[in-house]
Amino acid sequence: MTGAGHSPFKKIRFAAIDLGSLTVRLAVAEPRGPGQFHLLLHLREITGLGRGLAQTGELAPEDMARTLQALSGFKQVLANYRVENCRVVATHAVRAAKNGPIFLERLREGLGLEVRFLAPEEEARLSLKGVLTALDPQYLQTPLLVADVGGGSSEFALARPGRESQFASLPLGVLTLSQAHPLGDPPDSEKMAALKRLVAQDLARFRDLSFPPDRLRGASLVGTAGAVTTLAAMHLRLTRYDPNRVNNLLLTRTRVAELSEIICRLPEAERARLPGIEPAKAGVMVAGALLILTILEVFGQDSLVVVDAGLLEGVLASFNEISGFL
DSSP: OOOOSOOSSOOOOEEEEEEOSSEEEEEEEEEEETTEEEEEEEEEEEOOTTTTHHHHSSOOHHHHHHHHHHHHHHHHHHHHTTOSEEEEEEOHHHHHOTTHHHHHHHHHHHHOOOEEEOOHHHHHHHHHHHHHTTSOGGGGGSOEEEEEEOSSOEEEEEEOTTSOOEEEEESOOHHHHHHHSOOTTTTOHHHHHHHHHHHHHHHHHHHHHHSOHHHHTTOEEEEESHHHHHHHHHHHTOSSOOHHHHTTEEEEHHHHHHHHHHHHTSOHHHHTTSTTOOGGGTTTHHHHHHHHHHHHHHTTOSEEEEESOOHHHHHHHHTTOTTOOO
16 A cells, blocks of 8 residues: 555545455555555455365355355445445456356346456456555565465566566465365375475476576565465464564565474464464465475575565556556
8 A cells, every 4th residue: 555645536435355266355445646545444254265176176155155255244344435436356266167157147146246357467467566565665676576376376477677577377376286285184294295396396387488587587586465474474473463564574485494394294273373374274374385485496586575465456556547457
């Protein structure tokens, strides 16, 4: 979020909803200028919309029902805040599910919500836009590789000063990996090692195809989304999550490896009690930690900058731009 002081923009409240594979999120804001906003409210619920997607190729009825219930609550919030314009976007789970269009029709008929599918590149573009609303300006002088590690997929953006940004998406997310590759409880060390090798191979192919090393020279890695911010919260031992403390926190690869080791040696019930981990995310954080650590290794990064802003904030930032919603 940006800006304070006088603004010529009329204070018309607007909102964005992100239908993620693991979490649905709502943000309500007021304009502050072109591409700028003041955040009034942020809500999220872990509904696991894409929980069964890896096995069946469809959204499960119970997950759709849970998500519909969460969105019904969001609709009431929009009314309470007198929001005049709300944009709803759907990402990997709805995009990939055979019954995704049926689910969106239910949202349209039951809640009056018009949902926009985001193509992977469009999702990556909006995630970059959102990251830039919270990233410390000191990082804008050098190339940035932004990794949005989501539930169903991971989006990457390479932003270089004076050059057009590049975007790419990989269908590896913390929920999809957890569902497709069960690791046991507590996680089995051999299964974890095999999963990490598989993820490393996929990431290396993806890197060579989308972001050759010469383009990444001098780039800083920025990470966003729930698994990344959970590692930051663990590092800070937060018993109450505070995005202001998480934003622009630098996590070294060594520290990510230490946190991963803690996560990966515990059964889910004990992980859920660790400071910084939401109990509902404990089940996906083994895959999440392994994925983030492997991104650091494959892209040759010694650290990553954590930002608690991404797709949702990118949608908000698009409201007031002259170019409109990307």
